[in-house]
Amino acid sequence: MPCTPGAEFTLPQDLAAQREARWQIQRERLAASAFYQRHHRDAPLRLPAALEGIAELPFTDKEDLRKDQARHPPFGSYLAASPESVTRLHRTSGTTGQAMNLALSAHDAKLQAEIAGRAQSAAGLGPEDTVVHCLNYQLWMGGVTDHLGLEETGAMVVPFGTGGTELLIRTIRELGINAISCTPSYPSRLAEVLREHFPEFEPKSLGLRKAFMGGEPGLDDPAFRARLYETWGMRAMNSNYGVSDFLCNFAGQCTEQNDLHFMATDVALAELVVPGEETVVPWEAGSQGELVLTHLDRECQPLLRFRTGDLIQLTATDRCACGRGASRFRVIGRTDEMIVVRGVNAFPSVVAAAVNACPELNGEYRIRLAHPPPYDRLPLEVELLHDQAPNDDLYETIRQRLADTLRLGVALTLLPSGTLERTEGKTRRLIKDYRQ
Numbered sequence: 001m002p003c004t005p006g007a008e009f010t011l012p013q014d015l016a017a018q019r020e021a022r023w024q025i026q027r028e029r030l031a032a033s034a035f036y037q038r039h040h041r042d043a044p045l046r047l048p049a050a051l052e053g054i055a056e057l058p059f060t061d062k063e064d065l066r067k068d069q070a071r072h073p074p075f076g077s078y079l080a081a082s083p084e085s086v087t088r089l090h091r092t093s094g095t096t097g098q099a100m101n102l103a104l105s106a107h108d109a110k111l112q113a114e115i116a117g118r119a120q121s122a123a124g125l126g127p128e129d130t131v132v133h134c135l136n137y138q139l140w141m142g143g144v145t146d147h148l149g150l151e152e153t154g155a156m157v158v159p160f161g162t163g164g165t166e167l168l169i170r171t172i173r174e175l176g177i178n179a180i181s182c183t184p185s186y187p188s189r190l191a192e193v194l195r196e197h198f199p200e201f202e203p204k205s206l207g208l209r210k211a212f213m214g215g216e217p218g219l220d221d222p223a224f225r226a227r228l229y230e231t232w233g234m235r236a237m238n239s240n241y242g243v244s245d246f247l248c249n250f251a252g253q254c255t256e257q258n259d260l261h262f263m264a265t266d267v268a269l270a271e272l273v274v275p276g277e278e279t280v281v282p283w284e285a286g287s288q289g290e291l292v293l294t295h296l297d298r299e300c301q302p303l304l305r306f307r308t309g310d311l312i313q314l315t316a317t318d319r320c321a322c323g324r325g326a327s328r329f330r331v332i333g334r335t336d337e338m339i340v341v342r343g344v345n346a347f348p349s350v351v352a353a354a355v356n357a358c359p360e361l362n363g364e365y366r367i368r369l370a371h372p373p374p375y376d377r378l379p380l381e382v383e384l385l386h387d388q389a390p391n392d393d394l395y396e397t398i399r400q401r402l403a404d405t406l407r408l409g410v411a412l413t414l415l416p417s418g419t420l421e422r423t424e425g426k427t428r429r430l431i432k433d434y435r436q
């Protein structure tokens with residue numbers, strides 16, 4: 001079945017019949033899958049006739065999929081379709097473990113592009129725009145699959161990929177490109193090259209006015225957005241939130257507000273579940289939980305109650321000022337990075353913001369957990385600015401300020417600048433000094 005036209009403008013309850021109809025077809029696909037038969041080995045696989053019964057079924061997680069692909073390469077036995085029906089294969093980098101092979105049929109690819117197109121359209125991309133797509137086209141979904149999502153908006157899409165920044169600058173100038181799809185960190189690299197090789201051009205004079213981004217938490221920081229606007233005259237939009245095993249892009253903000261619209265209500269079921277537990281949280285404004293996703297129309301590698309590991313907060317389920325009925329949410333953090341201190345949840349991203357807001361600190365920090373939970377206070381190591389030395393007054397001021405901002409007790413260690421180990425690439429800021 002194709003996507004329901006305009007589904008993102010419909011309130012979720014008005015799509016219920018649509019979803020049930022898709023579930024009838026999806027049930028058949030799941031019932032024929034060796035993986036789901038085994039996954040339900042404790043009891044015979046009984047897929048409910050109506051979607052409301054789905055909460056009785058077991059969850060699936062990344063580890064289940066990983067193990068299954070290792071045993072049944074290359075697609076895993078959760079392929080649930082003939083290998084001949086696969087028309088596109090993506091691969092994850094495997095930097096944090098085994099690479100995953102992600103299979104799409106022609107139907108799956110079309111549906112994925114349409115959902116991604118909804119997110120990019122909501123963020124303000126349309127037929128009047130020319131957008132250059134600057135994500136890596138090698139293997140992963142961010143390349144060609146995101147590209148096809150951009151095309152769904154009717155915009156003219158220029159496939160650029162990564163590298164060749166000087167050529168990119170010439171291309172933007174010569175084609176009159178007004179929009180860029182890239183990572184949030186890319187514009188600063190672009191500005192550097194501009195200064196070095198084209199000192200006669202101000203970033204603003206390049207004519208980029210819209211930036212379509214996703215994937216990095218800093219994107220929602222108002223200071224980041226303000227800086228980008230100041231330098232480039234360009235508005236940054238969080239238009240690309242996805243889970244590669246599920247759909248590469250199924251949520252994005254609109255031009256009216258900053259929360260993410262869930263764009264896949266006609267083809268997917270989203271649930272909220274208490275992290276580490278099985279309790280389902282009601283889908284209503286203010287609810288918070290781990291996002292659990294089920295494909296309602298997927299031929300290859302369908303997922304059933306897939307635990308994404310992303311903790312989200314639903315912010316609204318009514319109609320948005322932009323006219324869309326799709327529910328809105330915010331991503332709070334990863335459930336495996338959540339630290340509970342006397343009932344208060346803390347995430348490295350939130351701690352980072354609090355540390356960055358302290359004028360005496362240089363922004364470097366580690367959360368070092370010496371023992372398993374529970375925690376009375378948050379064990380936090382921070383570095384002072386380079387010309388400062390730790391002393392008792394400074395210690396108390398900073399400890400108090402962090403405790404007030406984070407609203408929890410902080411066991412602070414104040415360090416001179418340069419004490420914490422610097423690594424190339426992504427720094428691990430949450431360190432567990434105990435065997436799990």
Ligand SMILES: [Zn+2]
Nearest residue numbers: 254320322324
């Ligand atoms: Zn909206």
